[in-house]
Amino acid sequence: MPASYAYLGPEGTFTEVALRTLPEAATRQLIPYVSVQSALDAVRAGEAEAAFVPIENSVEGGITTTLDALVAGTPLMIYREVLLSITFALLARPGTDLSDIKTVSAHPAAQPQVRNWLKANLPDAVWESAASNADAARLVQEGRYDAAFAGEFAAARYGLTALETGIHDAENAQTRFVLVGRPARPAAPTGADKTSVVLWQRDDHPGGLRDLLGEFATRGVNLMLLQSRPTGAGIGNYCFCIDAEGHITDRRMAEALMGLKRICREVRFLGSYPRAEMSAADVPAPLPGTSDGEFMAASDWVARCQDGRF
Amino acid sequence: MPASYAYLGPEGTFTEVALRTLPEAATRQLIPYVSVQSALDAVRAGEAEAAFVPIENSVEGGITTTLDALVAGTPLMIYREVLLSITFALLARPGTDLSDIKTVSAHPAAQPQVRNWLKANLPDAVWESAASNADAARLVQEGRYDAAFAGEFAAARYGLTALETGIHDAENAQTRFVLVGRPARPAAPTGADKTSVVLWQRDDHPGGLRDLLGEFATRGVNLMLLQSRPTGAGIGNYCFCIDAEGHITDRRMAEALMGLKRICREVRFLGSYPRAEMSAADVPAPLPGTSDGEFMAASDWVARCQDGRF
Amino acid sequence: MPASYAYLGPEGTFTEVALRTLPEAATRQLIPYVSVQSALDAVRAGEAEAAFVPIENSVEGGITTTLDALVAGTPLMIYREVLLSITFALLARPGTDLSDIKTVSAHPAAQPQVRNWLKANLPDAVWESAASNADAARLVQEGRYDAAFAGEFAAARYGLTALETGIHDAENAQTRFVLVGRPARPAAPTGADKTSVVLWQRDDHPGGLRDLLGEFATRGVNLMLLQSRPTGAGIGNYCFCIDAEGHITDRRMAEALMGLKRICREVRFLGSYPRAEMSAADVPAPLPGTSDGEFMAASDWVARCQDGRF
């Protein structure tokens, strides 16, 4: 049996398309799961080598079901991320004309991306929500609705035709997906990496969160995402999911994480992995005093002082 | 026509129950709306005096649809908040026995609160999602499902009986609701108040968010909620919805907000209002140096120095 | 009797020269005092309108006798500052040749400035300390020593000739003097001002001094001098004399001072006055978010929010 990747199904969604952009996906069995939680649990249970799930998009921000499933349960680790631009096609049965369309269907999450297009082109069409965009396409195939918004790639699978492609109300609509596995040595740094952690504060006091973020700032580490999630201890109790620029083997990141570990009640490491949107050549130089070389020089200097050689 | 309050419908939900705990609700016409956005837009359009919507709960954290509807569009203001403990009743048609129940229904958000109870008491029941808990009750009344999880208060409205009450997997499950209206002079401080704002950073750099939070910390203002929300400018671009302890007429809060206004690209004030969970007697004393009296004494001192009287 | 200025005597020193650069000195009686303390006490006692004393130089830093005399006793205020470049002349009786000089005299503070010159030009001359450079000149006049290092201006007063002028080992040797009077309304801001204060910490804890300085930094106020001085409460107990860029009527400075007043055990305001080394045209623009205009706009915004007009 080949190693398998679990992913948030069903087949024919943007998640599957994003997953297939990973070269290693070609050599794995790809198994759709009905929920993020079940896909991650398959990894925890050893049924899948890794799970591929959406974690952030430009409309919703951090995807809470994914974050919550990473925050609780046995530790998992993000291996990779994939960034996918989200544009929709309007799919219909062959022979359908735009003027024939009375009902349209898609997952509710698609609505913000197609609302303006609908208003301009099909102002009278009735919206019918579906469990997924792929499911909407299936229902169109079955004749239940006239057209579906889905990825263009779903047309072939469901025997439909794309009447229009590239539909997107919001420019830059993107979804970020992650490949999640059991803890392992993180991928080697590429020079354009990010590190994900979850922080639980020791107690709540003025300046508490400021001080947590100060552990990053003091070492010149930039934050990319800060998403608060309920801890389950009652309303108003939050932990913080954070993405920061850099790799855990970068000295500045390692020292920042050490600082957090010392002052937080708990820190969960979620992985260091290459940034999907950027290569090393595009990453700005670290702030003065925060490069690996400067960290090592400073460490050497302290060691020499400790040893009386200065 | 009496003044009206819009609220997130349908009738018979926890939202309506929470709304009715407000004394002023008795003198208003209460009108259910199909979405938070439409309820808030009714206020913006002048069709309703105020809107009552959920904004945070102990399972989901900040409720993103509400936050997003407050963050964008013409400014609105939070007048009041209500905190409601969420426990479910299992409602069925009179004469139904627990052993008769094959299908149960509720809004998907109810699931985390009843999952353990279901596993223990109705392990074989099939779950059917409904658009709201009230809708689930209606569908039970119509005979489509056998039982619904909803607030006990929904039983009478739909001619159902509560087979069990007080169902709640998570202790301390609570939802926070807010009454939102057009900008107005905030309610007078009670000594136990909170202030809500939205912050947009001027630019992104290491320490940027730490410095924003430092404006609160420097003045001894404690944070209660920090929820990042996408700005719409593409993935990774966030604004921050913040609840902080204190009233905008508190000197420490006023100075913190001034500081934020100076360094942020934009600050949206969402209101100062009494804290639902706490009265003035329970609020801890401000940190040394941050009381109104100390602020005023310091201001007087600077004025005397500016005037040469010291 | 004309109003009088006390100054650190005797006559014929750099202090007197610096004092005479002030236009108003021409209309006052200038009275030398034997010490900084006695000159300041003359002001406190109402015997002099103001006192003119050195407060900082490029070799010693803050001049501790002056700082201590300002820190203790009834409050005084700095009205003006004067910056004087310090170069020495070698003064001898007329007819003296360089080769005749066996003994040289000056105040010990002059030594670091003439040491290299002596080594190069009079390697065998014996150094004799005097109570002041002017006194050294007097002793040369009386024939006790062969030559004195003093300001060139002292030659005429003591009937001496300058064998050499412009002697200065250190480039940029300067002394800063201040005109100190009783508390009064500070001079109007010129756009290039400084503010002097003394801070006493409330208690001693990690980060305590950092937090004091943070009150300046949060408002974008730059520090020019930080000089610790013993409080008199035993070894290791210090207060801090601080010069900061800006005027107490600048909004950022006023708010920083308010912040310090709130968290310090005591703050003593020592005045806001024009910077001697710089005019408004040379002062860099304030950091973004810290100009008076931005402070006022932020204050207006908070006032509008407090009033419900936003």
Add this chain to the structure above:
Amino acid sequence: MPASYAYLGPEGTFTEVALRTLPEAATRQLIPYVSVQSALDAVRAGEAEAAFVPIENSVEGGITTTLDALVAGTPLMIYREVLLSITFALLARPGTDLSDIKTVSAHPAAQPQVRNWLKANLPDAVWESAASNADAARLVQEGRYDAAFAGEFAAARYGLTALETGIHDAENAQTRFVLVGRPARPAAPTGADKTSVVLWQRDDHPGGLRDLLGEFATRGVNLMLLQSRPTGAGIGNYCFCIDAEGHITDRRMAEALMGLKRICREVRFLGSYPRAEMSAADVPAPLPGTSDGEFMAASDWVARCQDGRF
């Protein structure tokens, strides 16, 4: 030839007394030098094993000549510190009565400590400054003055009698002395140690000094002394002599020093050595999250994360 210690002479001063409290002084040749600079230069030149000099007192604060001599020149290191309470005896020739005393002498630094006593007991005595207290005693021995203020220990050496002992206007008058040698491995930590460093800022900007101090504060390191000293680059240019609680082998101190090394233009390590005023039992526990154990646990945790074992 036995190893020798240089010290700030002459013989018979408080410095010598303090030096003799060190057990190792009994086995060294103790050689008085005319200045702190010359004593330290003797160490630099290899003529003395170490030098013993005053570095801080409760009246003057940091002793600038000592600090300046440590800041410039080839690096030296503080090995030990000694704290001495300073009280004076009034010494006179045998047979002298208090009423016979018309002139008193001492080093000017003694004046603040005996001024009140003089006013109360010898209001008409004329003050004559001497080069040192020991020198004043010698001049009394020679009959030039009637009495000298000096340490009681000086009586025997100069054949004088103490008419009064324990004279001290200020309670808690103390002087701190240090034994300074060439760089060597610092003494092992005792649990009650201090570390001395000199910092030069990279550039001058609002918040610059705050950020330097933040390197200590972030790691919970408390400061004991901050003394600014001119850099020699012109008025207003300062470096900072800092004493901080803890030993360079403490993890929190090592990390703070590394942070400073990275952001400062230059850091000079001046040594880690036992605190004279306190033993390990009296040192308060480190702040939560800053003990060696917590640093090591955090470092281990990061190493495990880097290795995929978490």
